Amino acid sequence: MHQFLAEQLKKLNLTPDKLDPTILNLLENISEEYQRITNLSQTADESLSTSQQNLAKLDRQLKAEHSQDEAIIQSMSEGLVVTDQEGFITMINNSAERLLALSAKSSIGRRLEDLVKFSQDSQPIAPDQLPIERAIREKKAVVLGLVDKISVQTGSQPPVPVSLSASPLRLDDQVTGVVLMIRNISDAQHMTSYIQKQVSERTTEVQEGRAQLMAAIRNLNIGFIMTDANLSIISVNNAAVRILGTGAMVHGELAVGNEGLTIESVDKQLGSTLQLATECRKSLTNKKPAEFNNVAFGELFLHIYISPITVGERSIGVAILAQDVTEARLLERSKDEFFSIASHELRTPLSAIRGNASMIEKFLDQIDKKDLQAMVHDIHDSSTRLIEMVRDFLDLSRLQQGKIKFEYSTFSLGDMVNDVVKELTPSAEQAGLYLKVDPFTLEVPPVKADYNRLRQVLVNLIGNAVKFTSQGGITVAGKYSHDWAVLSVSDTGRGISPEGQRLLFQKFEQTSENLLTRDTTRGTGLGLYISRLMMKGMNGTVKLVRSVPNRGSTFAFSIPLARATNTKPVANPLGDDPVVPSKDNTPQPNLAPNPKKGY
Amino acid sequence: MAKLIIIEDDPLMSRMYQKALDLFHHDVTLATDGIIGLELISKTRFDAILLDVMMPKMNGLDVLKRLKEDNKTKDIPVIILTNSVSDKVIDAAMKMGAKKYIIKSDYDPEQVVKMIDEIVNKDNQAEVSIKSKKPATSAETTPTKAD
Numbered sequence: 042m043h044q045f046l047a048e049q050l051k052k053l054n055l056t057p058d059k060l061d062p063t064i065l066n067l068l069e070n071i072s073e074e075y076q077r078i079t080n081l082s083q084t085a086d087e088s089l090s091t092s093q094q095n096l097a098k099l100d101r102q103l104k105a106e107h108s109q110d111e112a113i114i115q116s117m118s119e120g121l122v123v124t125d126q127e128g129f130i131t132m133i134n135n136s137a138e139r140l141l142a143l144s145a146k147s148s149i150g151r152r153l154e155d156l157v158k159f160s161q162d163s164q165p166i167a168p169d170q171l172p173i174e175r176a177i178r179e180k181k182a183v184v185l186g187l188v189d190k191i192s193v194q195t196g197s198q199p200p201v202p203v204s205l206s207a208s209p210l211r212l213d214d215q216v217t218g219v220v221l222m223i224r225n226i227s228d229a230q231h232m233t234s235y236i237q238k239q240v241s242e243r244t245t246e247v248q249e250g251r252a253q254l255m256a257a258i259r260n261l262n263i264g265f266i267m268t269d270a271n272l273s274i275i276s277v278n279n280a281a282v283r284i285l286g287t288g289a290m291v292h293g294e295l296a297v298g299n300e301g302l303t304i305e306s307v308d309k310q311l312g313s314t315l316q317l318a319t320e321c322r323k324s325l326t327n328k329k330p331a332e333f334n335n336v337a338f339g340e341l342f343l344h345i346y347i348s349p350i351t352v353g354e355r356s357i358g359v360a361i362l363a364q365d366v367t368e369a370r371l372l373e374r375s376k377d378e379f380f381s382i383a384s385h386e387l388r389t390p391l392s393a394i395r396g397n398a399s400m401i402e403k404f405l406d407q408i409d410k411k412d413l414q415a416m417v418h419d420i421h422d423s424s425t426r427l428i429e430m431v432r433d434f435l436d437l438s439r440l441q442q443g444k445i446k447f448e449y450s451t452f453s454l455g456d457m458v459n460d461v462v463k464e465l466t467p468s469a470e471q472a473g474l475y476l477k478v479d480p481f482t483l484e485v486p487p488v489k490a491d492y493n494r495l496r497q498v499l500v501n502l503i504g505n506a507v508k509f510t511s512q513g514g515i516t517v518a519g520k521y522s523h524d525w526a527v528l529s530v531s532d533t534g535r536g537i538s539p540e541g542q543r544l545l546f547q548k549f550e551q552t553s554e555n556l557l558t559r560d561t562t563r564g565t566g567l568g569l570y571i572s573r574l575m576m577k578g579m580n581g582t583v584k585l586v587r588s589v590p591n592r593g594s595t596f597a598f599s600i601p602l603a604r605a606t607n608t609k610p611v612a613n614p615l616g617d618d619p620v621v622p623s624k625d626n627t628p629q630p631n632l633a634p635n636p637k638k639g640y
Numbered sequence: 641m642a643k644l645i646i647i648e649d650d651p652l653m654s655r656m657y658q659k660a661l662d663l664f665h666h667d668v669t670l671a672t673d674g675i676i677g678l679e680l681i682s683k684t685r686f687d688a689i690l691l692d693v694m695m696p697k698m699n700g701l702d703v704l705k706r707l708k709e710d711n712k713t714k715d716i717p718v719i720i721l722t723n724s725v726s727d728k729v730i731d732a733a734m735k736m737g738a739k740k741y742i743i744k745s746d747y748d749p750e751q752v753v754k755m756i757d758e759i760v761n762k763d764n765q766a767e768v769s770i771k772s773k774k775p776a777t778s779a780e781t782t783p784t785k786a787d
Contacts, residue, residue, distance in 0.1 A: 381726055385694060388723035388745040389650060396656045399748040404663050412659060419652055 043072035043079075120223035126216050128152050128173050140203070140225055142195040153221070160200065162190045172207035176219045182208040187226055187233060202230045264343075264363035270356060272304045272321055284341065284365050285310070304361075311338055315345065317361075324349045325356040334366075341367045386430060390423030433567040440574040447491040447578055451603040454519050454526050455483035457492065461499050462517060469507050475514030476503070482519030485526045489603040490579045498575055498583060501568040502530040502596050510534035510593070524605030525614050529586060529597035536590040576600070582615040642687040642760045645669045647677035647703060648721070649695040653744065657690065657721070660749030664757070674698030678706055681713055687760050691738075693722040693729060701732055708737045717763050719756060739763075 042050075042057065046068055050056065057065055114121055120137030124130050129152060133145050141157050148156055153173060159166045168174065172183040185191045185205045192200040204226050210218040258265050264281030268274050285307050308317040315336045324331050330348040337343075346362040397416040401408065408416070439445045455478075462478055469476040488495075499517075506515040513533025520527055569583075576583040581600040588594035599615040644666050648654040654670050661668045669684070671677035673695055681689065689707065693700035700720060707713045717739040722729075730741050739759050742752055 381724070384725055385723045388725075388743070389653065392723060392744040393652045393656055395745065396660070396749040399750065400656075400660060400663070403750060407663060408659075415655065416659065419655060423652060 042069065043075040045075055046072045118224075120225075122153055122221040122223065123210075123218060124153070124173055124221070125218045126177060128154075128177060128219070131218065137223060140201065140223055141193065142198050156195065158194045159205075160192055160194070161185075163192075166191075172205045173219045173221055176207035176209045176221075177216055180209050180211075180216055182206065187229060193223070202226050262364075264361075264365075266302075266304075266361040266363070267350070267358060268304060268321065268361070269358045270325060272318060272359070274303060275358065277302060280365075281361075281363060284343065284363050285338070311336065314338070317345070320347055321359045321361070324359055328356055335370065341365055342370045343367075383434070387427070390426040390430075393423040394420050394427075433571060436571050437567055437574070440571065440578065445494075445575075445578065447494060449489055449579075450492055451487045451489050452492055453483075454485045454488050454528060454600075457496055458482050458499065458517050458519065458528065461496060461503065465500065465503050465507070469503075469515065472507055472510075473512075474507060474510055476507075477514065477516045479516060479518035482517065482528070485519040485521045485528075485602075487603040488526045488600045489605070490581070490600050494575045494579065495598075495600065498572040498598060499528065499530070501572050502583075502598070505568065505596075506530055506532035506534065506594075513593070521602060522614060524602050525599050526602055527597055527599045527614055529595050531593060531595040533593040536592055537585065537588040537594055538590060572598075582613055584615050586615075641665050641667060642757070643667045643669075643685070644688050644690060644756070644760075645671060645677060645680060645684075645686045646690045646721075647671045647674060647695070647700070648690070648692040649673055650692070653692070656749060657752065660753050661756075664753050666753075666756075674700065674703035677703060681707070681716070686716060688717045688719060688739075688756060688763070690719050690721045690756070693720060693724045693733070701729065701736065704733060704736050704738060717759050719759060721752065 050060075050068075057068075060068070114132075115135045117134065118136055120140040121132070121134040122130060122137050122141075123132040129150055130148050133141075133143065133148050138144055138148075143156055154168060154171055159171060169178075172185060175183045183206070187204060189204075190202070191205055192202045194200040202225070204224045206222040206224075208220050208222075209216045210220060258276075259278045261278055262280055264284040265276075265278040266274055266281050266285075267276040282302060285302060304318050304321060308315075311317055315333055320331055320333070324347045328349045328351055330346065332347075333343075333345040335342050336345050342365075344362075344364040344366045346364075348360045348362075349356045350358045350360055397420050401413065401416060405413075436445070458478055462476055466476050503515060503517065510532040511534070515530060515532045518529050518531070520529075572583050576598050579600060581598055583596065583598040586595040586597045597615060599613050644661060646654050646657055646661075646668060648657070648670070649672055651672075654672075658668045658670060669680060669686070671680050675698055677689075677691075678698075691700045691703060700722065704718055704720075707716065707718060714737070718737070720733050720738045720741045721744060722742070723744050725743060733741055740755060742755060744752075747755075
């Protein structure tokens, strides 16, 4: 029986044994029910107590979490401003307070645009373009970074460059507010401008380096061509156009210029001497450079170097260097030719001396007096030829080694001319030619030169004129201007063909065919070259002034007047010497403007 | 007596060899360059040709080439008489069919005449032997070059 029921029965002085069993049974049921309610009540109490405990714990947890969030929000370096859906500030963290020079107290419940001024690229931002407004309106995040050049200014504080990120807060697709994150980017900006400056400086350096390199390549005396992987030319320097263009010109097939120059065109000009395109492709494939010496290209000889341009494993093109080695080759070749000609020229008079002398010795009684006279004359003539040749060789060698010392004196050019003309008149008359002196020659003021050397030059010029003139004669004329005297020797000879004129200044014919096809009776042809070197040594010039085929030629030399103050007066009326004689000590083969060819 | 032509541009040289050949009673014609020489050879039959190498207009090697290309002249013995000592020229001349290469300064004219006689006589003998259907002796092709 439940205690409560038992107590109630006791109050009524009833005991279970006095009760009707039915009532007792009922009471028993009630009692059980009581018991059950009591149990329930106990359970409810226990649950309540647990719940209260849990609640308290939860509350503590929540508080802790909130304060942690708060701490995070407050201590984060980015400024954080939260607004409601109308743009009124509901929260602002410490960083934002610091950054914007605002206090939470004064800003909560107000709009940010009323507190600070935002500007972009130093221009105020229109109210509807402010990120908070846009985030509310567009319902999406608005981010303005470094490149947008945003700055914020509060009152009279200096503007601070910032980046902004406004994100809408959403609840069931409704924007309930905006979280604006503000970051001070002045450091980043400094860094950026520093980097920009560095980049700009480096770029300038690279550009300068490139410009220097390009200038060097452009002005390089070696032809430079750069192609892509398809062998299309992407860069070419002046020398390449000059060297390879010249070859192209020789063949007359190609216009000179960057546009006209292609690997194929050069290849075509090269003909069978070098398969340039094939070699380039080979170099592209095997990534190895290739070198070709003495490649004939038109009238030139080239040294060609092909180098692949590789990036990692990939060939992106080739660089081709083409050096004009014609001069060096010709030098080498004409050295051989010089010795060959020198040997030939020396042997000829020697043969005449030996041969005639031996015949006179053995067959004296069989030779009549007239023949004997002719033979002795030839011996004498050959000896003279030999002596002149030896003198020329020696002069040349000494001139080229700079061993000739010019002995300067002041003398009358007219007197020298008269002296030389007097000496050469018999040989001119013998050839049926006149030899005249223009009277004005005597009016030329005294010159300063080495008398004997200058005389030698004049003898050479008149001698040549006599050799190559069959009718008419030779006129020597002197004139002067400023600091210079100019003496010309004009003949009525056969003239010099343009080809011959080119050879006068080019020293020597070069091919072996031409070497054999030469007129050996006219000497080594050293005379003009020696005259040139001598005139140069005396600060003068000797030149072919004019030549008309079948009408005649005029050679002239210029020499400073004695009254000229400078050792090298300006404005030489004949211009500067086009030929610069070599000063090295190697035997110089480039002796001879070959005067007979066409002269 | 043989009928000879000297193709030589230098009168100093042609005069001397003409004199020497005169002394040995040869009939000598002078040509001052290759073109004149070829012209004369086309008109007259010579027993031998004395040919200089270094000449204007047409050099000796070119003259030799023309002579050997022409059926009418290819069998006339050609003796190169020169002062060019280049091995290349000597080789070229001998390959082209010159009988002998004589360097002028190395011999007295009398020796040169003897060498010419030898070739002319041998050539005549060879002609005889061909006519009598006997095997021809091989022609001398050694260049005569002394140092």
